[in-house]
Amino acid sequence: MPYWLMKSEPDEFSVTDLEKRETGRWDGVRNYQARNHLRAMQPDDLFLFYHSSCPIPGVAGIGRIVRGAYPDPTATDPQSPYFDPKTAGSGRNPWSAVDVAHVETFAQVLPLTALKAEPALAELALVQRGSRLSVMPVGEREWAQILRMARSSQAI
């Protein structure tokens, strides 16, 4: 089963927000590469919930896909901050959303700095120079490594 990582600004939508609501819709992705990853997701796939553009960027918890990709309604909703006029005018919606459920909130965020410092994670797309991709696959070995790191940082 594939694993994923998805970025969100915690001011907008954090792992604790997801925890409170239990489920949510992951929408607003407006990059084709990221969208293609969304479309590859299947129910029960797990993902790392990454907090970006915040005091401590890093992996904050785990979520699970509960519904595979479907047309992103925010693209055609003029009230949405993710409204895409081009999509709305075209009658065809190229953007995708998935539904997600909360699995776990880490006691502490596993910071990006720790991920970058770990040689076993050198291949991770997240730590590549200049990577801005907001939805990306995570290899099984990397997944296991990141969970180990998250667990051990909680034990401190």
Place this chain on the structure above:
DNA sequence: GCCAACGTTGGC
């Protein structure tokens, strides 16, 4: 707030 890196747009 700065800036590097990247994606997108639009003139030609």
Place this chain on the structure above:
DNA sequence: GCCAACGTTGGC
């Protein structure tokens, strides 16, 4: 189809 200009992402 090229490529400069612009906008966005996201760490620092």
